[in-house]
Amino acid sequence: MNNFSIKNLFEFNKTPLNLLVAVLGIVLLGAFLAGAAYYILHGHHAFNVTRQHPWGLLIAMYVFFVVSSTGLCIISSIGHVFGVEEFQQIGKRAIAGAIITLLSGFAVIALEVGHPVTMIIYNVLTPGFTSAIWWMGTLYGIYLVFITIEFFFLTIKVDHKWSKIFGIGGLLSGLAAHSNLGAVFGFLISRPTANGVFYPVYFILSAMITGCYLLYIIYGFKYRNDYPEQLKAMFLKLNKILGMLLGILIFFEAWKIITALYGTMPERAETILHVISSPTFIFGEVLLGMLIPFAIILFTNGQAIKPMVYASLTGMIGIFFMRYDLVHDTLIYPMTMLKRSEYQLPPTFLEYFPSATEFAIGFGGIGITIFLFYVAEKVFNLDPDREH
Amino acid sequence: MKAEISRRRFLQGSVALSIAGGVSMSPSAIMASASASTKPEDIGKTKKVATLCEMCVNKCAAFAYVKNGIVTKLDPNPYFPKSRNMLCPRGNSGLAAIYDVDRLKYPLIRDGEKGSGKFKRATWDEAYSYISEKLTKILDEEKDNRSTVAFCAGEGMAEHTFKNFYTGFGSAHFLNHASLCLATTVSGYSLTIGGYGQADLENADYVVMAGANRAEAIVTPDSMDFFKRTTGRGAKLVVVDPRFTNTAAKSDKWLGINVGTDLAFVLALTYVVIKEDIYNKEFVENHFNDFATYKKHVLQNEYTPEWAEKITGIKAEDIYQVARDFMHHAPQSIYYQGRRTTWSKNDFQLRRAQAIFSALGGGIDIKGGICFGKSIAMEGHEVSAPIYDQAKSRIDAKEAAVVGGSGTWVGFRNMVLEGRNPYPIRALFNYKHNPMANMPNSAKTEAFLKKLDLVVTIDTMPSDTVMLSDVILPECTYLERTDPAKVYGGIEPAIVQRNKVVEPMYESKPVIEIMRGLSKKVSKPLFEITKKYDEEVQDTIEEDGEEATYEEFDLTKAFEESQEDLNHHAVAKYAGAAESLHAKGVFYPNMDKYFKKLNVNEYEYYPESKKYYSVMNKKFKTPSGKIECNLSSLTKRGIDAMPTWKKEYEIAVPDGQFRFITGRHAQFTQSGSSNNKMLLDLVPTNYMWINKRVASRMGIKFGDEVEVASKVGKTTIKAYPTEKIGLDTIFFIHGFGNKSQELTLASGNGGNDANIIEDSIEPMHGATCLHDTIVEIRKV
Amino acid sequence: MARYGMALDYKSCINCRACESACKAENGVLPGRDNYRIWVGQKEAEGEFPNISIASMTYHPSQCQHCDNAPCQQVCPTNATYYDDNGVVRVDIEKCILCTYCINACPYDARYVDDRTVTVDKCNFCSDTRLANGETTTACQATCPTKVRTFGDLDDPNSDISQLIAKREYKQVKEHLGTKPKLFYLL
């Protein structure tokens, strides 16, 4: 632990970038609180979700956060679980990040689930074992416990044996939780585009990619693109891993699309066709999320670090669109194509645009992440221990 | 001797009230539970009261559930054969009618310019006094010409109670919805086959429904009986309508006819069956009067399907087909009479042609055809209808060939506006009727109402007409009153009674109590006026004394008894009837024996052998006792003796313009339910139907606001482009676009058809022509 | 103990929507765009005036299918959605956490958020209103002008519904999803 006081909590190097992030963090945090207040007053009416499109930005942001958490956990485990030397230095910061993004995700989902307290009670009293949400939620709970203890043994009471044990526990529960999050969508037999094995696998894959992107960003910010050799070595490895992961992801996605279109199964093919022609998919997911980072890795032979930091920023924007589209595209095809009243247009693909409150809460979650990270950096020593 | 003659002079005759006098047994014991407000021991308990829906004309039987004095739910009541255990969406939404916050709560007297919407709250007594003063002044000035005061009413169980007041008052002017609704079809069928009848849709094999939309414009039991048997399940249905309606959706064939050309269609059908000799020979031989002339008329005029195709837009081959199929299934074939038939100038002739065509198949007074059925006698009670010497006859009698007891409303209004009335019309009593919304050309209706010195409206809601009245008397809603027991005759006749479910809210009252209070106030002062101007009355007073003479003119007599007592006595001769009417809302002889539950959904009311399918013994209620083809007596009055197509019936629609038609849908009743929260939840507003291709050419998309304008007015409404309507026709649902600011939900909601419909009348009864208006539209 | 289901003679439906208003009144369903337990589906007419396809204008009365194998029940994390003793799929408002997962999971759009309880609501065959009071019909069935609906016990071979589905052919909606719906659309 660092020497920590309220006073030094407000002391930081007032560089333009730091100031920018500080302002951003405060604004987002404020937005979160405002959104939360508005939601508490107006309930679900504060959101633009409807009966036909019951999930929206908040679910997407929740997924975004927990994917980030799982991704950081998996990537950090390369070091302290699997013992790859170069990755051991990022352990503490990555686990801290995993905890922080998970907490941010929980904060967002607590405002999406109507009765979070009831949830805690009845998750235990009358568990729904057939429910992917139950497993996902429960496993994430366990995961949080594991990685918190892991963090404890990494930073407060340094103990490598225990940190490794809990690290393994965290990794396994994280993987389980995360594939169940995929199953939350994959189990929806009502939604042919989501139903199947794709999402559980895809979720793990995209989590790892997210973890990579986040590490670039976190360390890029921390070292202002001036890295110690040690870190450079890690990044070069990370480049290769990321390149490979992106390659697999692109391959996966392509086959998913081809199989969905093949045979033109009415609901599924129509939906996918609609999805792949939407700008959020083409520019968001494909270009920003996959192609730009992938192209950079490819064309620099995995040697570029600085560009990858920037590419990771576009990558994270892409990842956001992946989460958003995941939710939206799953729900886009109405469960009935019939009109319910003579005086309305025939149903088409559903439209959804988040409300101000949803934006405030969803993106406000990033404020929580920034804030907690800042506090964590102040309170804990997240750099590798010297004696290590 | 002289006295006797005089006395008789004062009586127009006697008028049967729908209710009876005399006491046989106190019904108060029976009624107590229904009328008493919540007793402490009843709190938290649910009670069930048999009542009748009055959200529209059908009067379906209902059970109302009441908890702590509040009506919580309306359920269908299975006992009434006519309503067959159902409540339509409007019936269910009666809850929102009784608990509508905008309801009229207290008597109101105008307190500002007419139409300013300013009223002051009054007590009932103040309101009656105000009316009394105004009436005495008017009648004094008009020298007791009672006809200077007109009465109008919408349809309702208690319309008769209001009419009793009119009868006693002695005006010649009664005006009701008939000339806005069904006058032409009722008389068209009556004069031709001896009655309007009941189409036996439970047993018909083949039905042509032209301009009748039973899936949306609900008429019981037709709507319920028929659609269980359509779409390949026993009954063939041909729908003829310029729009593809919900009824068309249930048809085997839909013919999208040009508006106003049905007569050509029916004449062509007739031509085919005559030409091909496929009508019911035996029936025509024995039961038609002067068929030969009609046959010649149809053949000579060459009303061929090819001729009709050009006029109607219906393919000749379809006409051949329908004619042949109709006769193939006859006599279980019906050309459905239709109900709101105030469309165009030729409407009476159209209904005559339909009736004759239907009869050509022999499907009259027979199972599966048009039946006349039977009534059940109730004990009538005669109430005197005094004669006022100074009361002049109807002003609108010459506006059309035959102006009946309910007048030509539009003709009457226009005469007054145009100053063509031979004597002044000064006042109007209006019961349960909204002429501002339901008479074409609302600008004229407004001017008419403003022109009158006294308009008294009895309503439940602040309608547009209410807002243009001088005195507003709030009636309680149907759930808060017991109304006159009534017989519904037909194949399965029954007596029904609406029982009060809860006490009237606010200061509202049932019309019988309003009439009681009003007649008490006005009877004597009005008699004073009569005394002043009526020499006959002066003479009689001299002979018989004032008191005896006044007896005949005492307006209060008709309202002395309570509705409960009157109902009770009306059915006194049937054992158990009063109890049944109270507990079940329904009674008919042998009900206890006949009524059976068949399954979870269906009930039997009469055994098949006891149903009144055939009752006339082949003697129809026409002058000749036969089907009348040739009504030569009408020619004297300028009406064709036989249905004849005339060039003038072909109204060309100029390019870029449209012919406007109006009508119903299942979720609203005319203008009366436009503020109903539950119904607006189903359908928030009305939309203008416009052909999709035309709309896209005009750049009009779904939901766009458009202005619809005719020669007489305009209105704005949202567009609904659809292929369910033809290229030159525009339609929207009637009853929306109310002006009254007091109607929170209805005010300014949607398009108002009364604003734009031109106000011509047809020649037979002076019924209004609602479909003869050409409109222009423009996106706003 | 029964196994309630409903047979729908849907060709008789005239799209009057009495069932909708009756359900709202009976069950206190609030007004509003998304608030309904029952509805009637229709298409916009196919074809051009005057050649409209009559078949395209068939009305489809609908509500919760009370699936024997209900996706909404499977996905519920707290078992708030459950099968009651009569096989009716119901929501326990005490346990519902309003995750709205079930709304996503229902292939029939049968569920919505009820603002009275701030939990998920749906058709429950009038279990806590009519059935609890000893009625044997649902509000939507009773009120229907053309008697589209027959509600009853599928386990009782003598019930009207059992007789109907034994006698007549029927189809079911999205049967291929394996939901085993208990609404039977009579042909």
Ligand SMILES: Nc1nc2c(c(=O)[nH]1)N[C@H]1C(S)=C(S)[C@@H](COP(=O)(O)OP(=O)(O)OC[C@H]3O[C@@H](n4cnc5c(=O)[nH]c(N)nc54)[C@H](O)[C@@H]3O)O[C@H]1N2
């Ligand atoms: N443009 C156009 N005009 C039409 C028609 C059309 O389709 N289009 N249809 C025509 C036909 S068929 C008819 S029958 C007429 C109908 O015309 P109206 O008889 O005027 O019928 P509603 O519009 O239902 O108005 C009924 C009035 O009665 C009031 N009311 C309801 N219940 C009660 C009650 O219990 N007591 C009292 N005192 N008042 C009550 C309502 O508030 C409302 O003001 O309209 C005709 N006019």
Ligand SMILES: Nc1nc2c(c(=O)[nH]1)N[C@H]1C(S)=C(S)[C@@H](COP(=O)(O)OP(=O)(O)OC[C@H]3O[C@@H](n4cnc5c(=O)[nH]c(N)nc54)[C@H](O)[C@@H]3O)O[C@H]1N2
């Ligand atoms: N839900 C509901 N039911 C009602 C009522 C209500 O307000 N709401 N009102 C009740 C009353 S008072 C009445 S009078 C009846 C009315 O019952 P209907 O007369 O059956 O109903 P409308 O909708 O007035 O008109 C019938 C049809 O005529 C069509 N039409 C218009 N012009 C022409 C034409 O030139 N030729 C042909 N063939 N068709 C044409 C219209 O498109 C419309 O579909 O309904 C009764 N039932």
Ligand code: SF4
């Ligand atoms: S048809 Fe509907 S509104 Fe008319 S009386 Fe029957 S239930 Fe009431």
Ligand code: SF4
């Ligand atoms: S009440 Fe019956 S006819 Fe009316 S919409 Fe509902 S199911 Fe159809």
Ligand code: SF4
């Ligand atoms: S229809 Fe939907 S809500 Fe009803 S049981 Fe099936 S899945 Fe559940």
Ligand code: SF4
């Ligand atoms: S919203 Fe309620 S009923 Fe639906 S799945 Fe969640 S907890 Fe279960």
Ligand code: SF4
């Ligand atoms: S069964 Fe009851 S709860 Fe279900 S739709 Fe019908 S009326 Fe509503």
Ligand SMILES: [Mo]
């Ligand atoms: Mo009417």
